[in-house]
Amino acid sequence: MKEGEARAEIVAGALELERLGLNHGSAGNLSLRLGEAALVTPSGVSARDLRPEMIARMPLSDTTGAYEGPLPPSSEWRFHLDVYRARPDVRAVAHMHSTYATTLATLRREIPAVHYMIAAFGGPSVPCVGYASYGTAELSRLVVEGLQDRDGVLLANHGAIVVGDTMGKALWRAVELEALAQVYYLGAVAGEPVILPDDEILRTVERFKSYGPRDR
Structure with missing residues (x-):
């Protein structure tokens, strides 16, 4: 992908997350891997005001910002x-403050296998990692640990992160994560949701390796 195309895709992704109600204002952020660099949305700019030329280019080899x-x-x-350094398979990262995912994050609860779509995240749960202040190295460490064998994670008292090998796949997971969080929350309010067994989810994980959005 050329850099101009990647920048345009990030802008489109930010607008889509806002349209779907998964982010609002300048909350959340997006990035795409571009060779040995990452294109990262700028600080404090809302999706509606975001322009391709505003997106920062950051070398993956640097740790100073x-x-x-x-x-x-x-x-x-x-x-x-x-995440890009730890996960060579990841090419897109999306962070959002969606309502139900963030609600569960304030309760510090993982999302269990209340529905087989949990397999879209690589295992029988979406974990919730501990709390650390935003922007810190400690939060980054917790995120990388949580995404070691999953493609989505909740951040305690903060929000959620999803990853993908394309921006389309990351946005798809953003939608699915919020839907799972909503189903689990409403199920827990109504009663006690039945959790699917791990072996069923692991079989579905294998079937999901060819499932999801595809590049046109």
């Missing part, structure tokens, strides 16, 4: 870069 562009990257740039 160095960037190219007219605006500084999101304060959460650390976990974007650290």
Whole structure:
């Protein structure tokens, strides 16, 4: 993918997350891997005001926050870069403050296998990692640990992160994670949801390796 195309895809992704109600204002952030660099949304810019040229370019080899562009990257740039360094298969990262995922994060609950779509995240749960202040190295460490064998994670008292090998796949997971969080929350309010067994989910994980959105 050329850099101009990647920048346009990030802008489109940010607008889509806002349209779907998964982010609002300048909350959340997005990035795409581009060779040995990452393109990261800037700090404090709403999706509606975001333009391709505003997106910061950050070398993956740097750990100091160095960037190219007219605006500084999101304060959460650390976990974007650290995820790319830890997960060579990941090409897109999306962080959102969606309502039900964030609600569960304030309760510090993982999302269990209340529905087989949990397999879209690589296992029988979406874990909730501990709390650390936004933008810190400690939060980044917790995120990388949580995403070690999953493609989505809740951040205690904060929000959620999803990853994908394309922006389309990351956005798909953002939608599915919020839907799962809503189903689990409403099920827990109504009674006690029945959790699917791990072996069933692991079989579904294998079937899901060819499932999900595809590039046109």
